[in-house]
Amino acid sequence: MSGELGLFSVSDLYENKVRRGEIDADHGQRELAHRFDGLLDEISEQRLSRKTSSLGWLFAKHRPQNDPVKGLYVWGEVGRGKTMIMDLFYDIAPVKRKGRFHFHEFMRDIHARIKQARADIAAGKIKGDDPIKPVADMLSQELRLLCFDEFSVSDIADAMLLGRLFSRLFADGVVVVATSNVEPGELYKDGLNRQLFMPFIDLLGQYCDVVRLASRTDFRLEKLGGAPVYLYPLTDEKRNQFETIWQKLIEAPCAPSDAVSYQGRSIHVPQAYMGAARFAFEDLCARPLAASDYLRLCEIYHTFFVENIPHFGRNNRNEAKRFILFIDTLYDNHVRLVLSAVAKAAELNSNLNGTEAFEFDRTVSRLIEMQSDEYLDACSSL
Structure with a gap:
C-alpha cells in the first residue's frame, strides 16, 4: 500500500543503499526492511480509516478505529543494522507527530517532566496527585509514533516508571518502535525488585511484535x-x-x-x-x-x-x-x-x-x- 500512496518503502530505500554501494546486501536486513514495510502499511491504513471521506469509510471496514497498530521491538547483536533500518522507516513514516530518541535521552526528558509535574501539583496547577498521568497525556498529544534507539533498562528509577508510563501511551494509541541489544525478557536482568518490572515486559509483547535481526556480521x-x-x-x-x-x-x-x-x-x-x-x-x-x-x-x-x-x-x-x-x-x-x-x-x-x-x-x-x-x-x- 505504501507505493500506492506515493511513498517509498523501507525495502526500496534499503535496496537503493545497496545499489549505491553504501552497504552490502544482507538477508537478515532485507527481512527486517519487509517487516517495517508491513508496519508502514498498517499505519497508512489506520490514517485512511480515520478520514471522513469515502476512502476513509472504505478502509474503516477493514480496520476498526479502536484497533491499535502494533509497533516493533527489534533486537540483536550490536552493529547489525537495526538502527539504520529503523531510521529508514522513521524518515518516511506518514505520521506528522513523530519522534526519534536515544532511549536514555528520552528518559532524561521524562524525569524532568515528572519533576515539573510534581511541582505543578504542589502549586495547585495540576489536579490530583499522580505526576505520570499528565506527562503521559502530554506525550500522547505530542507524538503518535515513538522510535527508540538502544533500548535498555538498568536504572531502578526507570524500571519502576516504564510500566505506568507506557500503559497510558499504548492505551492512547501511540505506536512504539525500539531497537535493543537484548530480547525483552532480558531487560533489567538481575535488577533490584525486577518482579515489579515484569508487567512492562508483558506490555511490550502485547503492543509490539518482537523481531530478532540475525545479520551475518557487525x-x-x-x-x-x-x-x-x-x-x-x-x-x-x-x-x-x-x-x-x-x-x-x-x-x-x-x-x-x-x-x-x-x-x-x-x-x-x-x-x-x-x-x-x-x-x-x-x-x-x-x-x-x-x-x-x-x-x-x-x-x-x-x-x-x-x-x-x-x-x-x-x-x-x-x-x-x-x-x-x-x-x-x-x-x-x-x-x-x-x-x-x-x-x-x-x-x-x-x-x-x-x-x-x-x-x-x-x-x-x-x-x-x-x-x-x-x-x-x-x-x-x-
Missing part, C-alpha cells in the same frame, strides 16, 4: 575498514586520522552529547551515536569516576573513542589508576577501543613504579591485544 566493525585503532604520536596527521575514523563510523561530522544516569549522578558523554561514544582522556580519567561507572558506560556503548592519552608518572598518578581501571573494564567486557596517544603503549609509563608500574604493565599488554584482529572479531561476535 557492520560497524566493517566501517572501521581495517583502520588502526591505536594512533600515535599526537601529530596533526594522527589527529586528523582519528577524526576521519570517527566520522566514518557515525556517518556525520559530529554527534550529540549524552548523559548517563547512574546511582543518582550523571556521567557526561561529549559525543555519542548508535552505541559509539567519544571522549577526551580528561573526560574519563581526570574526573572522579570508578570502575562501576566505567562498567555502566560499557553496558550502553559498544565502541569507545578516546583521544589524547598522555604519558603517566607521579604528576598524574590518580589519572593513571583510573586509566588502568577503564582499560580493564573495556577488556573484560569485550568492548572496542579506538584511541590516540602521545606514544605507543609500551612507552606511556614515564615514571610509575611499584604496584602501579606492575598494574600498568598489564594495561600495556591489554592495549596491545585490543588492537588485534582476534580481539576485534571476538567483540563483533558477542
Whole structure:
C-alpha cells in the first residue's frame, strides 16, 4: 500500500543503499526492511480509516478505529543494522507527530517532566496527585509514533516508571518502535525488585511484535575498514586520522552529547551515536569516576573513542589508576577501543613504579591485544 500512496518503502530505500554501494546486501536486513514495510502499511491504513471521506469509510471496514497498530521491538547483536533500518522507516513514516530518541535521552526528558509535574501539583496547577498521568497525556498529544534507539533498562528509577508510563501511551494509541541489544525478557536482568518490572515486559509483547535481526556480521566493525585503532604520536596527521575514523563510523561530522544516569549522578558523554561514544582522556580519567561507572558506560556503548592519552608518572598518578581501571573494564567486557596517544603503549609509563608500574604493565599488554584482529572479531561476535 505504501507505493500506492506515493511513498517509498523501507525495502526500496534499503535496496537503493545497496545499489549505491553504501552497504552490502544482507538477508537478515532485507527481512527486517519487509517487516517495517508491513508496519508502514498498517499505519497508512489506520490514517485512511480515520478520514471522513469515502476512502476513509472504505478502509474503516477493514480496520476498526479502536484497533491499535502494533509497533516493533527489534533486537540483536550490536552493529547489525537495526538502527539504520529503523531510521529508514522513521524518515518516511506518514505520521506528522513523530519522534526519534536515544532511549536514555528520552528518559532524561521524562524525569524532568515528572519533576515539573510534581511541582505543578504542589502549586495547585495540576489536579490530583499522580505526576505520570499528565506527562503521559502530554506525550500522547505530542507524538503518535515513538522510535527508540538502544533500548535498555538498568536504572531502578526507570524500571519502576516504564510500566505506568507506557500503559497510558499504548492505551492512547501511540505506536512504539525500539531497537535493543537484548530480547525483552532480558531487560533489567538481575535488577533490584525486577518482579515489579515484569508487567512492562508483558506490555511490550502485547503492543509490539518482537523481531530478532540475525545479520551475518557487525557492520560497524566493517566501517572501521581495517583502520588502526591505536594512533600515535599526537601529530596533526594522527589527529586528523582519528577524526576521519570517527566520522566514518557515525556517518556525520559530529554527534550529540549524552548523559548517563547512574546511582543518582550523571556521567557526561561529549559525543555519542548508535552505541559509539567519544571522549577526551580528561573526560574519563581526570574526573572522579570508578570502575562501576566505567562498567555502566560499557553496558550502553559498544565502541569507545578516546583521544589524547598522555604519558603517566607521579604528576598524574590518580589519572593513571583510573586509566588502568577503564582499560580493564573495556577488556573484560569485550568492548572496542579506538584511541590516540602521545606514544605507543609500551612507552606511556614515564615514571610509575611499584604496584602501579606492575598494574600498568598489564594495561600495556591489554592495549596491545585490543588492537588485534582476534580481539576485534571476538567483540563483533558477542
